[in-house]
Amino acid sequence: MLFTQPLFLVFFAAVFGLAWSTRDDRRRKLVLLAASYLFYAAWDWRFLSLILASTAVDFAAALAMERTPSSSARKGWLIASLTVNLGMLAAFKYFNFFVESAALLLRPFGAEIGDRALAIVLPVGISFFTFQTMSYTIDVYRGKLVPLTSFADFALFVSFFPQLVAGPIVRAAHFLPQLARRPRWAAIDKRRYLALFLAGFVKKACVADAVAPYVDRVFARPELYAAAAVWIAVLLYAVQIYCDFSGYTDMAIACAGLLGYDLGPNFNFPYLASSLTDFWRRWHISLSSWLRDYLFIPLGGSRGTRLFTYRNLLLTMLLGGLWHGAAWTFVAWGALHGLGLVAHKEWIRRTGRTGRTGQTCRTLRLLGTAATFYAVCCAWIFFRAQSFGDAAVLLKAFVLFDAAGTLALEPWLLALFAALAAVHALASRMPLERLVAAVPDGLFAPAYGVATALALAFVPMRAAPFIYFQF
Amino acid sequence: MPFASPPTRRGIARWGLFLLCWGLTAALVGRQAGFPEMGTLEDKLRHFAVHGDEYDVIFVGSSRIERGVVPPVFDAELAARGRPLRSFNFGVAGMEAHEANALMRRMLASEPARLRWVVVELEGWDPVLENENRFKRRAVFWHDAAETWSALRSTAALEAPLAARADLASTHLLHFAARLLALGRGPDAVRSLARTAGQTSPDLERWQGFKPYTESSYRYNPLRKHFLDHPDDYREAIRRLEDGAGVAASPADVAAVRAQVAMIRRVGRRSVHLVPPSPRAVPRLAEHVPALLAFNRPRDYGELFAVDQRFDHEHLTQEGAERFTRLLAARFAAEVLDEEPDRLAALGR
Numbered sequence: 001m002l003f004t005q006p007l008f009l010v011f012f013a014a015v016f017g018l019a020w021s022t023r024d025d026r027r028r029k030l031v032l033l034a035a036s037y038l039f040y041a042a043w044d045w046r047f048l049s050l051i052l053a054s055t056a057v058d059f060a061a062a063l064a065m066e067r068t069p070s071s072s073a074r075k076g077w078l079i080a081s082l083t084v085n086l087g088m089l090a091a092f093k094y095f096n097f098f099v100e101s102a103a104l105l106l107r108p109f110g111a112e113i114g115d116r117a118l119a120i121v122l123p124v125g126i127s128f129f130t131f132q133t134m135s136y137t138i139d140v141y142r143g144k145l146v147p148l149t150s151f152a153d154f155a156l157f158v159s160f161f162p163q164l165v166a167g168p169i170v171r172a173a174h175f176l177p178q179l180a181r182r183p184r185w186a187a188i189d190k191r192r193y194l195a196l197f198l199a200g201f202v203k204k205a206c207v208a209d210a211v212a213p214y215v216d217r218v219f220a221r222p223e224l225y226a227a228a229a230v231w232i233a234v235l236l237y238a239v240q241i242y243c244d245f246s247g248y249t250d251m252a253i254a255c256a257g258l259l260g261y262d263l264g265p266n267f268n269f270p271y272l273a274s275s276l277t278d279f280w281r282r283w284h285i286s287l288s289s290w291l292r293d294y295l296f297i298p299l300g301g302s303r304g305t306r307l308f309t310y311r312n313l314l315l316t317m318l319l320g321g322l323w324h325g326a327a328w329t330f331v332a333w334g335a336l337h338g339l340g341l342v343a344h345k346e347w348i349r350r351t352g353r354t355g356r357t358g359q360t361c362r363t364l365r366l367l368g369t370a371a372t373f374y375a376v377c378c379a380w381i382f383f384r385a386q387s388f389g390d391a392a393v394l395l396k397a398f399v400l401f402d403a404a405g406t407l408a409l410e411p412w413l414l415a416l417f418a419a420l421a422a423v424h425a426l427a428s429r430m431p432l433e434r435l436v437a438a439v440p441d442g443l444f445a446p447a448y449g450v451a452t453a454l455a456l457a458f459v460p461m462r463a464a465p466f467i468y469f470q471f
Numbered sequence: 472m473p474f475a476s477p478p479t480r481r482g483i484a485r486w487g488l489f490l491l492c493w494g495l496t497a498a499l500v501g502r503q504a505g506f507p508e509m510g511t512l513e514d515k516l517r518h519f520a521v522h523g524d525e526y527d528v529i530f531v532g533s534s535r536i537e538r539g540v541v542p543p544v545f546d547a548e549l550a551a552r553g554r555p556l557r558s559f560n561f562g563v564a565g566m567e568a569h570e571a572n573a574l575m576r577r578m579l580a581s582e583p584a585r586l587r588w589v590v591v592e593l594e595g596w597d598p599v600l601e602n603e604n605r606f607k608r609r610a611v612f613w614h615d616a617a618e619t620w621s622a623l624r625s626t627a628a629l630e631a632p633l634a635a636r637a638d639l640a641s642t643h644l645l646h647f648a649a650r651l652l653a654l655g656r657g658p659d660a661v662r663s664l665a666r667t668a669g670q671t672s673p674d675l676e677r678w679q680g681f682k683p684y685t686e687s688s689y690r691y692n693p694l695r696k697h698f699l700d701h702p703d704d705y706r707e708a709i710r711r712l713e714d715g716a717g718v719a720a721s722p723a724d725v726a727a728v729r730a731q732v733a734m735i736r737r738v739g740r741r742s743v744h745l746v747p748p749s750p751r752a753v754p755r756l757a758e759h760v761p762a763l764l765a766f767n768r769p770r771d772y773g774e775l776f777a778v779d780q781r782f783d784h785e786h787l788t789q790e791g792a793e794r795f796t797r798l799l800a801a802r803f804a805a806e807v808l809d810e811e812p813d814r815l816a817a818l819g820r
Contacts, residue, residue, distance in 0.1 A: 006645070445485040449492030457500045457657030 001042045003251040004205045004459075011039065012255060015161075019259055025182040029156055032259065039161040040125075047123040050088065055151075055158045057084045058133040062140040062147035074141060081137040085130040092123055097326035125165035127323055131290055133158055136172040138294055145172055153179045162255040166248050168266040168286035175261070183260020191444055193257040195436045198451055200250025206458040207420065208244035211236045214409055219384055222393045222405070229409040230397035234377050235417045237384050242271065245284070269428040271376070271421075274368035276340040279376060291320050310345070314338040324383070329391060333382040340375055497653040504659035506574070507608035510564040511537070511682060514675050519559065523583040528558035528803075530680075531571050532592025535747040537562025538786045540590075541796045542679035548800035554808055557585075560680030565609070568594040569622060572731055573613040579738045588807065589735050593744040593763065595718070595754045596727040598625035600642055608655060614646040621730060625723035683789045684782055698783040705784055708750035709769050709776055720754035728756050743807055748775035748795060749785050762810075764802050766795065 001008050015035040022028040041048055061081035065074045090098070136157070139145035148154045157175050218225050218233035225233070246267040256263045266286050273279035280288045296316040302309040314335070321334020381398060385391035397403035439447060506512055519526075530540045542558040549556050561574070571591060579589075604610050614622070622643045626636055649655070674682075689695060698705060720728075728744075735742040746753050746765040757763045769776040775798070780791030787795055 006648075445489040446492040449489040449494075450496045452489075453493045453496035453500065453653065454657065456497070457653050457655065457660065459655050 001039060003248060003255075004201060011035075016258060020185060026152075028182070029179065030152060032161075033152055033156045033159065036156065036159040036161040036164060040159060040164060043124045043165070047126075050092075050123055050126070051129060051159055052155075054085060054088065054130060054133055055155045057081060058137050058158075059148070059151055059154045061137050063149070065137070065140050066147045078137055078141040082134060085134050089126060089130050092126055094322075094326045101328070128167045128169055129158055129164065131169050131287075131323075132172075135169070135290060135294060139172055145176075148176060160256065160261070162252040162259075163263055166245070166252070167284075168249055168252065168263050169290050170263055170286070171290075174264055178261050185260075188257065188260060189433075190258065191436050191439075192433055193254040194448060195432055196250050196257070197254035198448070198455060199432060200247040200252075200254060202455050202458075203243040203247030203250065205247075205460070206455060208240045208247060209460045210458070211240050211413075211416070214413060215240055215384075218409065219386070219390070219394070222385075222390050222397070225397070225403060225405040225407045225409070227397040227401045227403040229405070229407060230394055230403055232409045232413050232417070234381060234394065234398050236413060237380055238271070238373070238377050239417060239420055241380065241383070242267075269424060271373050271424055272369055272428055273372050274365050275344050275372055276337060276375060277344050279372055280337070280341070287320070287323070291316050295319060306349070310342045313341050313345070317341065329382045329385055329388065332388070332391075333379050336375075336379040336382065340379075493652075497651065500656050500660045501650070501653040503663055504653065504656035505663050506577070507612050507656075507659055509566070509609055511675070511680075512563045512574075514672055515559075515561055515563070515680055518675055518680075519561075519578065519583075520581075522559075523578075523581060524585060525557055526559045526583065527556040527585050528588045528590060529561050529578070529586060530558065530590045530592075530745070531561045531566075531575055532745070532747075533562060533566045533594075534564040535562070535749055535751075535785055536560065536592050536745070537564060537680070537682050538684065538782070539747045539792050539795055540799065541681045541789075541792050543677075543681075544793050544796040545800045545803075546679075548797050549804055549808075552800075552804050554804055558679065560678075560682075562592075562680070562682075567613075568596050568727065568731075569618045570609065570613040572618055572621075572734065573615055576615070576617075576734065579735070579740065582738070586740060588741050588743055590743045590745050590764075590803075591731065591735075593728070593746050593753055593756060593760070593765075595752075596621065596625050596721075596724050598622045598629065598639060598643070598723070600639070600646075605642060606646070606649065608659070611646050611649045611654065614643065614650045616647070617730070617734075619643055619647040621723075621727045624726060625721070628721050628723040681792070683792075684786075688782075692783070694783040694785075698781070702778065705750070705778070705781075708784060712750045712752075712767060713769050718752045718754050720756050720759075724754045724756060725759050728759050732760055741807075743803070745799070748772055748787070751785065762807050764799060764806065766798065772798065 001011060015032070018031050018035075019028055022031055037048060037051075040051060058081050061077045065077045068074055068077070136145065136154075140147050148157075153176070156179065157170070157172060160170075160175075163170055215233050215237045218229055219237070222230060249266040253263050253266070264286065266284060268282040268285065270279055270283035273282050296312055299312040299315060300308060301312060315338075317334040317338030318331055319334070321330045321332070321337070324330045324333070378395065378398065381394045382391050385394060393403070436444075506516060528545075530536050530542070537560060540560050540562065542560050545558050546556060561578070563574075566574070575589060575591070579586075600610060623640055626639045626643065629636055629639070631639075653660075684692075732742045741762075742760065743762040743764060744756070744760045746763070746767045748766040751767075753765075753767060757765075766772050766775060774780065775787065775791060775795050777791075780788055780794065782788045782791075
């Protein structure tokens with residue numbers, strides 16, 4: 001059930017009506033929980049047991065930690081919880097990756113471990129809900145959070161359907177207090193969330209899905225294409241992945257908001273970032289802050305020597321890359337970002353420039369934005385390419401303008417990219433909230449009707465699944 | 472109540488306004504978009520928009536019509552018989568019965584001045600939408616109210632499990648909704664805004680809609696290759712055709728073809744149904760149509776089924792098409808025109 005499909009709209013309308021017409025708050029949350037499980041079961045009902053197991057283990061571990069005075073026992077419970085969560089990830093997401101990598105590593109030494117890869121179906125959203133539950137137990141262990149005593153509330157936190165399959169990764173400290181009080185219908189900014197849903201729909205269905213065929217064509221056989229075509233495809237992939245993921249996030253935030261819950265931001269015009277450090281403050285914010293708080297800082301953060309900090313940064317980004325997918329190309333993507341972040345830190349140290357507003361001239365900022373976008377595009381090549389061989393061909397064309405292929409892509413796609421870049425820049429100056437607030441009360445409904453019709457008119461006839469569902 | 476208040480008049484009015492603006496915009500987009508891209512159709516429509524009033528006869532159907540009926544030959548043959556008429560081939564590759572209806576409804580609404588006979592390829596009204604065709608613009612386009620209703624009736628009459636019929640019915644309804652909402656028609660609307668009227672390809676003008684196979688078709692067409700490589704398949708198909716006289720028409724087929732005849736009659740035109748020479752099984756609907764010109768009888772029209780006259784199983788070569796057209800013109804003159812001499816006399820032809 002994709003957010004862009006009519007079935008989801010029917011499902012959401014039913015949940016919305018039921019939730020808001022249920023007087024009792026406990027029942028209301030049970031309605032949302034049942035809807036969330038139904039939503040997940042619509043993908044694959046067999047994995048309901050997985051999400052239930054994860055929920056039960058973390059709920060019990062957190063309660064046990066709270067009840068035991070012994071710090072070693074608390075640590076034991078935390079380790080048990082992390083082992084279950086990471087074990088599930090390892091088994092379902094990384095098993096084949098580990099086996100294939102081991103086979104590759106051992107082959108030069110003459111050791112053959114045969115074909116041990118299993119036909120494992122990746123449970124949708126597993127990377128998201130395991131990180132979410134892990135943050136809960138870690139926060140309880142750190143004493144930052146009081147564990148919940150209501151299993152239903154905790155289960156709803158883990159499985160809340162708008163963010164279940166592709167985030168944002170909501171922190172318990174942000175979401176659980178919202179479950180403690182009943183949302184008020186009058187307090188909800190309905191116009192903002194309706195507009196946000198439509199904006200997300202347009203990003204995903206009208207932009208990401210529309211450019212996807214051109215991107216797929218080039219990334220499938222990069223050696224056939226000329227350098228200009230590779231350039232267009234890489235630029236369009238940058239558009240596609242942003243519109244796909246942030247479009248999904250917008251719709252998730254809007255659905256949650258219409259039900260009375262805030263999920264927090266996940267994107268803030270990332271392609272306007274003036275450095276890679278800035279980029280990671282704007283791209284997939286819920287993951288980057290998770291990695292910062294639960295990986296980078298526990299590794300030692302920037303508390304030690306310079307080299308120690310750089311090591312931590314690199315490790316965090318390598319694991320961040322691996323989180324996205326069980327392939328070495330994702331690790332390479334993370335490594336490139338890690339190296340970029342280290343380079344930026346080193347540049348700041350040497351020049352004393354932070355790149356933040358007011359400290360550098362406008363031209364330098366613009367140059368920084370262009371360079372950052374170019375670097376991000378180079379890294380996207382590894383994120384999207386099917387192999388290192390393909391990535392090398394694409395990178396050669398994108399960096400050196402050197403390609404053996406001759407096939408071209410339609411030049412108007414470059415104009416489309418320019419138009420979308422302009423919209424991205426303009427939208428950062430006129431946030432959606434302000435735009436919606438500027439529409440007179442009586443005009444919102446007709447304008448929304450026209451906008452909905454136009455959005456649907458530009459939808460490709462076949463929807464593609466969201467890219468981040470595979471993670 | 473958790474809601475601030477029961478729905479107010481203002482709230483209901485806003486919903487109404489929202490739906491009204493949505494519907495109006497979708498209708499405008501759909502109207503502007505016109506037909507989706509289908510082979511040569513756009514070119515033919517553009518030609519017909521300018522020259523529609525010059526034609527007395529149009530042929531509507533699939534590639535069997537587009538590649539099989541040669542209007543200049545048809546016109547010359549009728550002229551030689553003292554019946555000077557002009558015809559146009561509106562055949563389009565892949566066109567099915569429902570789609571042909573949607574096309575005719577649009578074309579006939581423009582009331583072409585001289586048009587008298589609509590020759591339609593007779594086909595079964597199969598409601599099954601193959602997976603690869605689902606939600607393609609063409610499939611969505613023909614789902615207007617009349618065709619959707621017809622498809623739903625055919626679906627109900629299918630001999631299939633209830634669940635399969637329910638799934639198919641819901642698919643047709645979703646196509647109808649997609650058409651109503653002008654889903655995915657934006658690019659067509661933009662294209663039609665940029666489209667210039669008038670100029671069409673010289674080949675189209677020369678052949679009046681007939682599309683001859685090109686040299687490269689003979690070299691690279693996979694269906695042609697299959698036809699040449701597997702002659703036994705073709706012989707077997709012909710043998711089956713000789714054994715049976717088509718398939719039994721379902722009640723849905725009967726209702727649909729009657730509705731088609733009535734639709735053409737309502738706008739003052741005469742329908743003539745045509746079965747081109749092809750091994751394809753066609754429902755037996757002769758008694759439900761006013762005129763039927765069937766050429767799918769290898770015993771009577773062996774020359775049209777000769778291997779050297781065929782491009783592949785379904786289609787004729789240009790030589791075969793011209794031969795078929797001459798036979799078609801002869802039967803058209805004898806079985807259709809001779810029935811209404813008074814009317815022709817009134818027209819002064």
